[in-house]
Amino acid sequence: MAEFELNIYGENDEIIKKYETNHIRWKVFLNAIDLEETLKDQPNESEAISSFVKSMFVGLTDEELEQADGLDVLNTFKQLVAKARKIKSSKNA
Numbered sequence: 001m002a003e004f005e006l007n008i009y010g011e012n013d014e015i016i017k018k019y020e021t022n023h024i025r026w027k028v029f030l031n032a033i034d035l036e037e038t039l040k041d042q043p044n045e046s047e048a049i050s051s052f053v054k055s056m057f058v059g060l061t062d063e064e065l066e067q068a069d070g071l072d073v074l075n076t077f078k079q080l081v082a083k084a085r086k087i088k089s090s091k092n093a
């Protein structure tokens with residue numbers, strides 16, 4: 001079981017594909033920190049979250065992301081942002 005996972009569902013709510021990774025590229029962590037700081041100011045936060053989640057899973061398409069569970073997408077995003085916050089703690093700032 002990978003640390004980060006995202007299921008893609010078919011018409012009958014069956015899992016048709018699973019994206020998973022244990023490795024998050026450094027640039028993605030840096031983007032998580034930037035996105036967290038600016039998300040409140042963005043007019044279309046769902047687009048920003050979608051782009052971010054696609055950067056986590058190589059090969060994930062817009063069409064597949066539309067078939068993912070919305071709560072799974074948000075939880076995956078929040079999970080990585082929480083990890084990125086640890087990187088940018090007061091000890092490291």
